[in-house]
Amino acid sequence: MNRDNIVLGVNQYGKAEVRVVKVTRDTERHEIEDLNVSSHLRGDFVAAHLRGDNAHVVATDTQKNTVYAFAREGIGSPEAFLLRLGRHFTDSFSWVSGGRWEAESYAWERIQAHGEPHDHSFVRTGREIRTAVVVIDGEQTTVLAGFKDLTVLKTTQSGFEGFPRDEYTTLKETADRILATQVATRWRYDDHDIDFNAVYASVRAHLLEAFTENYSTALQQTMFDMGARVLEVHPEIAEIRFSMPNKHHFVVDLAPFGLDNPNEVFFAADRPYGLIEAAVTREGASDPGNAWDGIAGFC
Secondary structure, eight states: OOOTTOOOOSOOEEEEEEEEEEEEOSSSSOEEEEEEEEEEEEEOOHHHHHHOOOTTOOOHHHHHHHHHHHHHTOOSOHHHHHHHHHHHHHHHOTTEEEEEEEEEEOOEEEEEETTEEEEEEEEEOSOOEEEEEEEEETTEEEEEEEEEEEEEEESSSBOBOOOOOOTTOOOOOBSSOOEEEEEEEEEEESOOSSOHHHHHHHHHHHHHHHHHSSOBSSHHHHHHHHHHHHHHHOTTEEEEEEEEEEOOEEEOOOGGGTOOOSSOOEEEOOSSOEEEEEEEEOTTOOOOTTTTTTOTTOO
16 A cells, blocks of 8 residues: 555644542641643654654653652642643653643532531532643643533523524523523633632632623623633733533423412523633733644633
8 A cells, every 4th residue: 555645643642531639748637639630742753653663652651650749749739730740741851842731620628527627528519620731832831721510590680682583483582581501611821920729719709700790681791791800800811711501491381280480480401502602812812822722612
């Protein structure tokens, strides 16, 4: 067979979903950090693909063990931890020109025992999952932070009116409905020398606050207001992106049972659902390079 016109395209490889739990025991009051880390390297791996030469292949087992070894030194924030990993691999191996490092962070809260938070017993919360991505491409380093699976709802101050109608439209207009969604968001930093944990907490708080404010004519409007609030407060953030389903709540017709329903009893439909996605960015924002490649659901 003739391979003269066949070449190797874009490629990367690594170890996916390395589960690491770090317990800090400096005092009797322990701290816990729980991450799911993926490491993917990019660079000169042509020989491995074309000739079976593994001289440049940093074993995925090595990548996994590096995650554990670095965790021994402390995690701090998922963003800072991924930056350390990325810089280690690109500095240690000359043929590794970049890569992609991702993490999910799972929150634990202290169990309340006898009226006090326990020193070393924890419960997994129902909070959102924190996410982080570090992409290194030569001299460019990009940090994306965010979270997913944060479900929010407000019972009024939302409507949906004025949309076009055709022969297939059955949805009724309403000026008072439940607005519910599950927020997945990621934002891109322009500055990497910051307290990532503090900024994360601030962004989360401002997103929730913005969700509560103003009358919502559509989820699109609320989404933009949430993103604009973050960019107003945090100049170190270049852009923020969202993927948010409209978790529909339909008023149940109770007339067959001789009952009225003044917007109090709803059927919560899980599918199908509207899915709204958008990026809110600054004019003249820095070029993200390939940082968003491979992240599904974020435009």
